[in-house]
Amino acid sequence: MDHFLHDHPVTPRTDAEKQAVINRLKRIEGQVRGIQKMVEDDRYCADILVQISAINAALKKVGYQVTERHMKHCVTDAVQSGQGEEAIDELMEIMKHFSK
Amino acid sequence: MDHFLHDHPVTPRTDAEKQAVINRLKRIEGQVRGIQKMVEDDRYCADILVQISAINAALKKVGYQVTERHMKHCVTDAVQSGQGEEAIDELMEIMKHFSK
Amino acid sequence: MDHFLHDHPVTPRTDAEKQAVINRLKRIEGQVRGIQKMVEDDRYCADILVQISAINAALKKVGYQVTERHMKHCVTDAVQSGQGEEAIDELMEIMKHFSK
């Protein structure tokens, strides 16, 4: 992504913050592997759909977590240093893309 | 899930069908691991959000693939054997849950 | 839309069915007008967003209602008359478009 600011967040994530996101992602990774196994075992499609739906929900939660942090640190910092408009345009672009 | 019919699809998936779905899922698994790395490296939040959005799109595509197969085999078979209503109710429940 | 079958559903909607859908749509129409008033009165953006979100939810419910009927009548009939594949392809196209 051709973002306007930097490669790293303004305020570095704490280890606890990182771990919380990584834990969620590890669970999602496990769920994705679980579905591979279901497909291999030729399990009933509706059950597979339910699992895909569960991952979808879990992924949304990580998305919210990252978005909230992004707004509370990067966007807030950008607003305070007079670059709020660019940061908000960037975030809106991502949000529009997301819901596609 | 407490589905009404069976543990397996009416028409077993061919190996090619299985492989197509599993390949998509393996790519998604890799993408999820990629985001873990981005979080560890304390990468810019907006870039992470773009990657989460990409997984979201990839997951939707697997969902469509499985749904289409489900309708063309399981639901179709259920309709032909007089159990269409139950199969459709089941699918509607999943769809409603999905978009939450 | 360039659909493959007909201009009308296979089984005509009963008056009660029609009225149920129309009532929901009339409520949505009223909600949309309500938001116009909020914008005219220069109401707080967050309150407007909450109302847009409510319409979004109401619209989804009508969508499910129509989809369920479509599957239980049009798709079911198509399956029974050997045109199930076309009907399912058509529905999948709409579903993909929907979530965009």
Place this chain on the structure above:
Amino acid sequence: MDHFLHDHPVTPRTDAEKQAVINRLKRIEGQVRGIQKMVEDDRYCADILVQISAINAALKKVGYQVTERHMKHCVTDAVQSGQGEEAIDELMEIMKHFSK
């Protein structure tokens, strides 16, 4: 909604801004009435679904427009006056509700 700040946006909307949103909403209102007519005329369900999908897309666009303005005025102002966290929490709540 029990919002934390005020009944009105910090910067009042200009007439042009109001008109742009109201025009979009009027078009949506017309689309909703159009679907009522389709239901009354017992039109093919798939065509009705396509129209519902079009309203859904139009509604999303209004949502983005209002969200962008909200962030560029209300949230930005809140950040500058030291109430950014509350404003962001409020917006996150709405976003979570939206995608349900």
